[in-house]
Amino acid sequence: MLAAVFPEGDRAWFFKVTGPVAEVDRVAAKIEEFLSSIRPAAGKPHPDWTLPAGWQEQPGSQMRAAT
Secondary structure, eight states, X not given: OEEEEEEETTEEEEEEEOSOHXXXXXXXXXXXXXXXXXXOOXXXXXXXXXXXXXXXXXXXXXXXXXX
């Protein structure tokens, strides 16, 4: 598992990637690229981010802003 916390004022955003170690290791550079792109987004319900090439964003659910 790889995880990161992005504090933003009185809130915090948690990002988590789970899977078999070999698979997570295989995409670790893209995960780091994504995590490095996270930035505050005033007036929006969650931070902004940039997806690495080939990634697709899916709608979130109760506790997720996006998947």
